[in-house]
Amino acid sequence: NGGVALTGSHQLRFRLYTAATGGDLRWEENHGAVSIDDGLVHVGLGAITPLTITVLSGAPLWVEVELDGVAMSPRLPLRSVPYAVRAGDAGQLGGLQSFEFARAVHEHDAAYVNAGGDTMTGHLHAAGGARLGEIAIGAAVHGALGWPYETIQLHPAHNLRFAFGAEQRMMLGSDGRLQMAQTNGDCPTGWFCNGHFWDLTVASILYSGLAQRSDRRLKEDIRPAEGGLSKVRALEPVTFAWKRRTDPAERHYGFIAQDVRNVVPELVDATADGTLAVETTAMIPILAQAVKELDAQNAQLRAELAELRRRVPASSASPPVSQASRTVLAGLILLLGAGAIVALLAHRRS
Incomplete structure (x- = not known):
C-alpha cells in the first residue's frame, strides 16, 4: 500500500x-x-x-x-x-x-470449577474418590467462627458420616451426638444422649456418676433370678497384677473370666481376638439374690428356734439334778463353811 x-x-x-x-x-x-x-x-x-x-x-x-x-x-x-x-x-x-x-x-467439564472466583460450584472429584460438598476449611462459610484456621466447617443441617463401602461405621451429627459401629440411635425420648456405642474398650474410666438404663419399657421376657447363693459360692474372688502395668507393686481385686464363664456364662463376652471380658455390674443382681436367699434361710432358722423355745416349759428349762449330785453339792457347801469358821477363829486368836 x-x-x-x-x-x-x-x-x-x-x-x-x-x-x-x-x-x-x-x-x-x-x-x-x-x-x-x-x-x-x-x-x-x-x-x-x-x-x-x-x-x-x-x-x-x-x-x-x-x-x-x-x-x-x-x-x-x-x-x-x-x-x-x-x-x-x-x-x-x-x-x-x-x-x-x-x-x-x-463431571470433568470446566463448569465444575469457578476459576474466576473464590468459591466452587458443583462437585470437585479427585481420582474418582473424593467428593466435597458444603465443607469449608479455614473459612466460616456457614456462620461466624472463632477459629479461622485449622477448622473444618460443615453445613449446619448435615451430618458427617464415615462409611466403608455401603456400611456406615461412624456418624457425627449436627446436634453433637456421636454414633459408632451402629446406624440407629436408641436414646429414649427425653433423655440427653451425646454418644451411641455398642461396645467401648478403654483402659480405665474416672467418673462421678454412672447410670444404667433399666426401664421396664425397654425390656421383655423378664424372669426372676434364681440360684444366687449357689453362684456366689462357686465364684472365686482373686487378687492379681496386670502384666502390663506402670506400678509393679499395684494389685487389684476381681475375677478370672474363664472361671466366671464356668459359673455364669452370660456374664462373659469375647472380643474379636478372643480376649474375655466380665460384665461385673451384672453380678449385682446375683449378689442381691444371694442376700435374699440368706435372709430367707435366716428367717427359717429363727422360726425353728422360736418353735423349740415354745415347746420347752420354763420350769424345766434347766436340766434335772440327780440325788448323788445333790449329796456332793451339800458336802462341798459344808466343807467350805467349816473352812470359813476355822479361818475366822484363827484370825481372832491372832
Missing part, C-alpha cells in the same frame, strides 16, 4: 505449502473480510478448517497469505514455538478414550 499500513476491512486467505516456492498445497483456510488496524490483524489458523495431524506432520511447512486476492511474497516458514497450534479433539491419549480425560459434557 505504498508503504502505508493498511486499516479497514480486507479479504484474507491462508495456505500451507511444503516448500518456500511451489511445493504441495497441504491446507487452505478462507477468513473472508477481516478487520485490519494499522497493519495488524488477529486470526486463529485452524478455526475454520481444522489443522489435523496429517496436515502438520511430515515435511516443513510454509504459510502463504493472500490479501484481497493477491498472494503475498515470500511465504513464511511455519516454526515450532512454545504455544499450542489448536490441536483437534483427540480420540485417544495413551490408550485412554476421550471421555476419560478431554473436556466433554461430564
